[in-house]
Amino acid sequence: MYASVRGWLEIDFKQRSAAEEIIRRHHDDLYSGGWAFPTAPFNWTLYLFYGGDIREARLPWLRAQLDELAAMSPVDEDGDRPVGLFLVSDERGGATGWEVRGGRIREEATPSLSWLQE
Template sequence: MGMYASVRGWIEIDFKQRPAAEQIIERNRHKLYSGGWAFPSAPFNWSLYLFYGGDIRQSDLRWLRDQVEQLAVMPPVDDDNDLPRGLFLVTADQREGAEMWQIREGRLDELPAPDLSWLGE
């Protein structure tokens, strides 16, 4: 049995980007772990938050990170030029602590998140 990591987070996109986001997720479908993605069932207000939550093998973290990175670089779809933004928290073994995947300005940055490691206990 492998080691697992808990991943939970969100990415904020424009409603017009939903089809592109769905294509990215479908193109990278994983038999077990793609079920962690969730879109709101009906649009409301002005932002669309795409969520992910699940426990996945640490060896498959790269699969999910690659998807989040593809979502992060989606181009703007309107005159506001808003890029996707969001935050994912990854916790694994208690000794390893926690890390964040921060999405902003068209990129994904991995940062330590020691103050949030209690979420993995």
């Protein structure tokens, strides 16, 4: 079975190299291609995106990266940590949200978003 994963993570520009290192350490020849940084970031937030259809058995691989990305240390006195939202939908019509906030990921069924799988 496959799952469609799409979402974003908001990080500080100063965290880019740490995020790139986390992604590099978890490299997968096929599925790492789903990560994307803007080629010309602007303003004050850097958005890191992931989108792809991956085997359900590989979801823990992606989740491990997100756990590390979520736990990145704040870079300034504001204490802001990465925040984001990822939607995981499967071939059975189920949908799960991964909310990144406060250094952790909260996972929750999101049946109201299962229409995205159609």
